[in-house]
Amino acid sequence: MNETKKFYEALERMGVAAEFEARGIAKGREEGREEGIEKGLRLTATNLKKTGMPLKQIADVTGLPMAELKGL
Numbered sequence: 052m053n054e055t056k057k058f059y060e061a062l063e064r065m066g067v068a069a070e071f072e073a074r075g076i077a078k079g080r081e082e083g084r085e086e087g088i089e090k091g092l093r094l095t096a097t098n099l100k101k102t103g104m105p106l107k108q109i110a111d112v113t114g115l116p117m118a119e120l121k122g123l
Contacts, residue, residue: 097123 062068092113099109106120113120 093119093123096120 059068062071092115096109096113096115096119099112100106100120100123106117109115109120110117
């Protein structure tokens with residue numbers, strides 16, 4: 052039996068498996084949301100850069116660092 056399964060079974064015996072799982076799901080959603088926001092900011096910055104908007108202005112709008120914008 053692998054360690055993850057043993058750990059989960061111990062949580063079930065303590066009656067906290069559902070709460071532990073719910074917290075994990077919530078954390079996963081939060082991390083996914085943050086990744087989505089970052090991806091959206093980069094896409095927006097790329098599109099603004101294509102229009103010829105100055106990098107300083109794109110940095111002000113998106114909050115992305117200039118070094119990252121130069122690499123887009």
